[in-house]
Amino acid sequence: MKRFYVIGFGALLAFDTLAQISFKLAGMHALPLQADAAWLLRLFSGPWVYGAIAGYVGAFFTWMTLLKHAPIGPAFAASHLEVVTGLLLAVPIFGERIGLLQAIGAVIIVAGILCLAQGEGDAAED
Template sequence: MNRSSARRFYLVGFAVLMAFDTLAQLSFKMAGTQALPLSLSLQWLQRVFSQPWIYGALVGYAGAFFTWMHLLRRAPIGPAFAASHLEIVSVMLVSHWLFGEAIGLAQVAGAGLIVAGIVCLALSEPEAPTEAQPA
């Protein structure tokens, strides 16, 4: 895989991973909010599983798992692990938009540090050696 196609693979792959992770987190929040009040009973479980959001969460986690496994086949582990945490930033931004949650200076600084850390790890990663052809 040449450098241009590798970069495209990583950008698309991590965007898909972030979308699945964001879907899972937001769906759990919606399902949990609609399943209140909490009680350890059969009725509560029925209420949880009657919410379409719980299935969005399951789809999000399954999609994130398979996307992550596919990315790990090619991506360097350091930047890949760091980039997998971009959903923290996306969930914060989408939660602000959907739920009106406040974003303070601490959250902005934290998001900036997450992105800066990913950029630093990506820039420090040496060029991947070309794969050896099987004999």
């Protein structure tokens, strides 16, 4: 069962991260923002909007599968790890910098997930 969680949450993280990064790339490549057919054509002619859709659809089905088996507390928390992976990938992909508050926030997110997972493990042993 542990292997299922590792593979499942890894897939969820990959799909969520793909969606976040693709969504930003789609927005960047569709600039300038205009409310016309040319803008929609520019948006849907690039691959990034499809990466975002695939990421969201994959994350949805992975999440539904995980909810059948995983404890809800750690599962819900772990489903938000894409905030951390998106932050980390934004450095090499978009040239962004991680500030002190962002780094602290990422550490708090990871610590919270670990605490929930540990608490769930302790509850399962009782």
